[in-house]
Amino acid sequence: MRSLQVLRWLPFIVMLGVALTDLLAGESLVFLxxxxxxxxxxxxxxxxxxxxxxxxxxxxxxxxxAIYNDLLFTWExxxxxxxxxxVTGASMLASRLRLERERELASVRQVAEAAQRVLLRPVPRRAGDLRVALSYTSAAAEARIGGDxxxxxTTPHGVRLLIGDVQGKGLAAVETAAWVLGAFREAAYDEADLADIGDRLEAxxxxxxxxxxxxxxxIAEIHEAEMSLVNFGHPAPLLVLAGGELRTAEAPEQWLPLGLGMFDSSTPKAHRIPFGGGDRILFFTDGVIEARNAAGEFYPLTERAWLLHRDDPQTALDAxxxxxxxxxxxxxLDDAAMLLLHRPVTDETHQVMAPP
Structure with a gap:
């Protein structure tokens, strides 16, 4: 806002500076x-x-x-x-063209925001007994959507989730993301097994x-005290247990990314990890762990995991x-998406954990 005010007053400041300079220089130099x-x-x-x-x-x-410098009606x-x-005429034309471009850009942004609402719908803050937090940072300037x-x-089979990262950037990546999301939203309701959902996405x-x-x-599915995961070449999520222990939920076997299934005839299998009351799990894309500082050092996500201990999941993820x-x-330099799930401690959880 301050820079905009400076730009608005800049023409008058410049012209005043020219006039003062011309007065101080005398008749020997003309700055008009x-x-x-x-x-x-x-x-x-x-x-x-x-x-x-x-x-x-x-x-x-x-x-x-000009009168002061005795130059009125001279050829100079x-x-x-x-x-x-x-210059005024040319500047008026340039101003008109700029305003037309700004109106076109505003229209394109409205279309992009509408596409965002369709493609990346708002994630529910509660799903079953879970609390959900989301963060999405696009690498494209002024953009709110990218390849992540x-x-x-929430399906008849339970709460299911998907997080992914499309190879490449730009509109082509957004289009691919739309295909994946559309296929997942259908398969998540229809298929009983996570591997079958993966097959639908691959097809x-x-x-x-x-x-x-x-x-x-x-692709993940939430159970009573566990979570099933199928990892297609994606960074493993970070599990924060209720007691504060930090684990990387590495899969015993990681499958090829979606779209490369033709190079592997084996059938993906889900693996289970604990996910009980008080636990949190952070899903993220590689734009998070590959973010570098001025010294070229990657972002140390595991060292910053203590930020996720704040009571409110969204506040923790924002931090x-x-x-x-x-x-x-x-x-x-790359899109960065983070999805944080928290399973609050309930009375039933205490009963299950209580000693006999």
């Missing part, structure tokens, strides 16, 4: 041609009318200064007037991906995201 900087700067932030008004102010300054001053008029994807759905991608494109992903951005010292 520099008044054209006023309308030129006005086109950067102002509209057509404002740019024309700045040009008029430049002419209003030029005339008395006539060229200055012509220059101010010409996530979903949490969907086989119809739409070309070459050796792929999507790393984790972790802020620490990630601070570590990078600026925009991330």
């Amino acid at each position: 041609p520099l008044l054209t900087l006023g309308p030129a700067f006005a086109s950067v932030s102002g509209g057509v009318r404002r740019t024309a008004a700045v040009g008029a102010v430049a002419l209003a300054i030029c005339v008395p200064m 001053n006539n060229l200055t007037v012509i220059g101010i008029v010409g 994807l996530y979903e949490v759905v 969907s991608l086989a119809r739409h991906l070309g070459g050796e494109q792929f999507v790393t992903a984790i 972790l995201r802020a620490d990630l951005v601070e570590h990078a010292g600026g925009p991330l």
Whole structure:
């Protein structure tokens, strides 16, 4: 906001500086041609009318200064007037084109936000007995969506989730993410086994991906005190047990990313990890652990896991995201999605854990 105010006043500051410099320099040096900087700067932030008004102010300054320098109606001053008029006209045209581009950009952003709401729907803050927190940081400037994807759905088979990362960036990655999410949302309700969901995703991608494109992903299902996972080449989630112990939920066997199933005929199998009352688990994409600081050091996620101990899961995840951005010292080079699940301690949990 402050920079915008500076831009709005910059044309007048420049023209005032030119006039004062010309007065102090005396008749030996003439700086009046520099008044054209006023309308030129006005086109950067102002509209057509404002740019024309700045040009008029430049002419209003030029005339008395020409009289002061005894240059009125001389060819030097006539060229200055012509220059101010010409630059003002060109600046008005530039201002009009800029405003048209800004309106087009605003329209595109509205479409992008609508696409975001369809593609990455708001994740429910509660799913079954779980509390859910989400953080998504796009590597594209001003963008809210990229190649990372996530979903949490409550199905007849229980709460199921997906987190993934599409190879590549840009609109092609967004399109691929849409195919994966659409296939998951259908399969999560229809299929009883996580491996079958993976087969559905693989079949969907086989119809739409070309070459050796792929999507790393984790499909998970929540049970009473456990969680089932199938990992398709994705970074393993971070499990924070109720007692504070930190574990990396590595799979005994990791399967090829989705889209590369043709290179492996084996059937993916789910593995189970403990997930009881008071436990938390953080799913994330590689944009988190591959974020580098100025010294080229990767983000030390396990060392920052203590930030996840805050009572409210979303507050904890927001703190972790802020620490990630601070570590990078600026925009991330890759999209970074984080999904935090927390299973609160209930009376039933105490009864199960209580000694006989």
